[in-house]
Amino acid sequence: MMTDMKFSNNKDIHQFITKLLKQKSIQLAKGKKHNFLMINNRKLAIPSTPSDFRSFQQFKHDVNRFLRRT
Numbered sequence: 001m002m003t004d005m006k007f008s009n010n011k012d013i014h015q016f017i018t019k020l021l022k023q024k025s026i027q028l029a030k031g032k033k034h035n036f037l038m039i040n041n042r043k044l045a046i047p048s049t050p051s052d053f054r055s056f057q058q059f060k061h062d063v064n065r066f067l068r069r070t
Contacts, residue, residue: 007035007046007048008046008047008048008049008050009048009049009050010047010050010055010056012056013046013047013050013055013056013059016056016059016060016063017037017046020037020063025039025040026038026039029043031045034046034048035048037063037066039063039066039067040066040067040069042066042069044062044063044066046059047059
């Protein structure tokens, strides 16, 4: 697992992703521009430099929505 890698410039998103990667069903995939979380064989882009103050809440909502769809 890549625990020393920086996933996002937002500290809340970074901490949330490190907690998520400890689960076995969630994996990290690298892309050309963004890194992705693989949740149930679906890609979710990780916001690396979010400019919106609600980006953490929106990302958390998207992850929870992907986890519900099993």
